[in-house]
Amino acid sequence: MADATAVAQALRLHHYLYLAPLTFLYWDHLLTFGDEVRYIWSKPKTASAYCFFLNRYLAAFGDLAVTVFYYHEVPQSWSAPFPDILNTRLIHRERCPDLNLARQILLIVNQITVCLLLTVRIYALYGRDKRIISCMLGVGAVLIAVSIWAASRAGGVPQRGEPGCNIADPRNVAIMIAIPWEAVFVYDVMIFCLLFYKSLQTRRDSGLRWSQIPLLSLLIRDGSIYFVLMATVNLANILTSYIAEPLLVSCLSTFASNMSVTMMSRLMLNLHSVDSRAGIFSTSTPCATSITELDTLRTHDLERSAHIAPPRPKSVQLVAQAPMVVDPEPWGNQIQDPEIGEFTHHLADT
Structure with a gap:
């Protein structure tokens, strides 16, 4: 009885952790x-x-198909048609x-798609450096190659006696499941390092501070946000393969996949709003368009940033706010020291 209760609780938790990111993706x-x-x-x-x-619709329709089989009573086995012809x-x-296995393949394909699109983005930022x-x-x-292997x-091992398709992964299998997600984590680290470099x-070429370069500020902000989110989710998902019980192995894989797909979709929408x-594939980085080029979180930044005018030079503002009128006559009467007179005369000329 205790084992049946533990199995039911594990399956319920697994289903909750599957439905939450699915809702997030569609919302x-x-x-x-x-x-x-x-x-x-x-x-x-x-x-x-x-x-x-x-990127967007492979995950949307793929998750929909997986959900149907997850919560539908499926036959324990199936036979191919025409057994005399397909003698295999x-x-x-x-x-x-x-x-x-089909679900794992879908997750791998989704991650490969996101990684390829991030590769294209980094390639464009580096001026299409071969x-x-x-x-x-x-x-x-x-x-x-390592992930496919x-x-x-x-x-x-399929979990019998429960509705839907539920798999219990022993520890040796769980370690194999963790390898593709470890590969994704390694690739994310490489992308973040290239972005930070x-x-x-x-910054070095411009000689300015980060706060004075809008594009650089957004590179650091959005790159850091993406890396921190994905690294946290991926590491948590990887840990489930080493410490979680068999029914909860890789229970955060759907969350990690849907999070990366969602952030990639928003990044591409912002890029299309600019070009x-x-x-x-855009490689242009003018200040006027780079403000939202890498914004992965808010699509409407472009409309707000279009109304922000660049600040005027400080010297121009001072002259406009407090124009100075100098009467040379009083200066000439007050100056007695020749050295001071030369100095004030220089100020008057400037």
């Missing part, structure tokens, strides 16, 4: 759908627009492990 989709119509659907379709559709091992298979893209794609290829070895390089044709 944010509704919040930003107006901007999507304005900046994506109503504009000519470009490569950046199709990248946006891939696919004739009779366990249904639940196959569905779980060395940067070669390095990032090389590291990404290695991490993808680990996912192919991750096969849990670009910020330092921009609807280039979008994520």
Whole structure:
């Protein structure tokens, strides 16, 4: 009885942790759908627009399909049609492990999509430097290969007697499940390091403080926010593979995936609000447009920043506020010391 109660509580917690990020994904989709119509659907379709559709709607429809199988009573096994023709091992298979594998593949594809789009963004920030893209794609290829290898070895045990498709992952399987998320964490660290280095390089070349460069301030702010959020969620999800019970292994994977997809969608909407044709491939960084180019949180920053005029030089403001009228006659009468007279005469000339 105690074991049945513990299993039921673990499954309930797992389902809550699955439904919360799912609700977050669709709710944010509704919040930003107006901007999507304005900046994506109503504009000519470009490569950046199709990248946006891939990132947003693959996760939306994929999660919907996974949800149906999660909360629907599925057969324990399935058989392929035409057994005389398809004489393979696919004739009779366990249904639940196959569905779980499909879910893991969907999560991996979502993360690969987000990482590729972030790679394009960093590539554009570095002025389309071939060395940067070669390095990032090389590291990404290695991490993808390791992730696919680990996912192919991750096969849990279906939980019998409970509705839906529920998998209990023993510790050796849980470690394999953690490897793809560790790869995502490594790639996020690399992206943040490249972003921070670009910020330092921009500051050094301009000779100004961070607060005096709007683009640099947003680079640090948005890059830090994205990295802190994703690093925290990924690390928490990774820890579940090492310390959580079998039914709660990788229970935060949907939250991590949906968070990254949502932030990437908002980033692309902001880029399209600045340049609807280039979008994520934009390499322009003028001060007038860079204010919202990297803003991953608020799409309407562009409309607010358009009304902010640059400050006037301090010297001009002083002259405009307090014009000085100098009468040279009293100065000449008051000066007795020749050295002081030369000094005040110099001030009068200036």
